[in-house]
Amino acid sequence: AQKVTQAQTEISVVEKEDVTLDCVYETRDTTYYLFWYKQPPSGELVFLIRRNSFDEQNEISGRYSWNFQKSTSSFNFTITASQVVDSAVYFCALSEAGRGSTLGRLYFGRGTQLTVWP
Amino acid sequence: DTGVSQDPRHKITKRGQNVTFRCDPISEHNRLYWYRQTLGQGPEFLTYFQNEAQLEKSRLLSDRFSAERPKGSFSTLEIQRTEQGDSAMYLCASSLERGGLSNQPQHFGDGTRLSIL
Numbered sequence: 001a002q003k004v005t006q007a008q009t010e011i012s013v014v015e016k017e018d019v020t021l022d023c024v025y026e027t028r029d030t031t032y033y034l035f036w037y038k039q040p041p042s043g044e045l046v047f048l049i050r051r052n053s054f055d056e057q058n059e060i061s062g063r064y065s066w067n068f069q070k071s072t073s074s075f076n077f078t079i080t081a082s083q084v085v086d087s088a089v090y091f092c093a094l095s096e097a098g099r100g101s102t103l104g105r106l107y108f109g110r111g112t113q114l115t116v117w118p
Numbered sequence: 119d120t121g122v123s124q125d126p127r128h129k130i131t132k133r134g135q136n137v138t139f140r141c142d143p144i145s146e147h148n149r150l151y152w153y154r155q156t157l158g159q160g161p162e163f164l165t166y167f168q169n170e171a172q173l174e175k176s177r178l179l180s181d182r183f184s185a186e187r188p189k190g191s192f193s194t195l196e197i198q199r200t201e202q203g204d205s206a207m208y209l210c211a212s213s214l215e216r217g218g219l220s221n222q223p224q225h226f227g228d229g230t231r232l233s234i235l
Contacts (some may be wrong), residue, residue: 004160033221045161045209045226052221091160095221102174104149104213104221108160 003027004094006109013082014117021077021090021112029053029098034068034075035106040088051075082116089113120144122227124210130233131200138196139230143212150193151224152185153209154178161209167193168215197232205234 005024013019025034036048049059051068059066063080079086093106123142131137143150148169153161164183165175169190179185182200187193197204208231211224 035223037226042228043207043231044228045211047223047225050221050223093160097221102163102166104151104166104215104224105163105174106151106153106161106224108162110158110160 002109003107004092004109006092006112008112009110010113010115012115012117015084016081017116018078018080019082019114019116021079021092021114023075023077023092023109025073025075025092025094027094027096027098029096029101031097033095033097035093035095036066036075036077037091037093037108038088039091039111045091048077079114082114084116084118087114087116122210122212122225124208124227124230126230127228128231128233130235132235133200133202135200136196136198137200137232138194139208139210139232141193141195141210141227143192143210144214144225145191147212147214147225148190149213149215149224150187151211151213152193152195153211155207155209155229156205164195200232200234202234205232207231 032053034051038046065078067076089111091111092109125140151166152164155161164179165185167187182198185195207229209229211226213222213224
């Protein structure tokens with residue numbers, strides 16, 4: 001079973017629009033970590049954010065914000081006033097920390113290709 | 119901080135040949151991970167090292183695959199008798215763990231793209 005689901009395969013927006021990327025995860029562990037990575041056309045995965053399962057506080061960093069809701073097992077990512085440079089594939093990932101888990105092993109979703117048009 | 123370095127960036131080889139990739143993690147990072155990414159998919163975990171010890175291998179890592187990190191610094195991933203299904207991007211990542219359950223962010227290299235003819 002897929003531990004991380006990113007239902008949106010592709011999203012296209014016009015510059016300055018807001019866009020939300022959805023992520024739903026599945027785990028039995030009570031301690032876990034959630035991540036978002038950006039993969040531009042160059043290929044390198046760029047770390048954006050990490051949250052642990054005990055911290056549901058939403059976070060804002062510039063034009064980026066993240067909404068973590070344990071009740072719905074979701075960790076959504078919003079880009080405000082999108083720019084062409086935001087065009088990339090965005091991956092949500094889960095790391096479990098319970099007994100028997102491989103500490104640090106990341107389970108990635110399939111990614112969402114975001115295209116921002118000028 | 120020079121980042122995670124992988125070599126080569128691209129490798130094209132014929133089916134049945136052996137290939138070896140190298141990864142140089144961020145200095146002082148004690149954890150090193152290998153992932154494989156195919157087109158349209160997210161990276162999939164292959165194996166990881168804590169210093170020089172290989173602590174876990176995924177079922178994806180068949181007997182034809184072997185990874186080493188002899189001195190706890192750089193790592194190599196070798197694929198023997200390559201098959202067309204091995205064509206993928208091989209990603210290396212490193213992190214600094216100070217113990218406990220912190221799960222620090224992994225920093226990824228640019229990857230090695232392997233194409234099997």
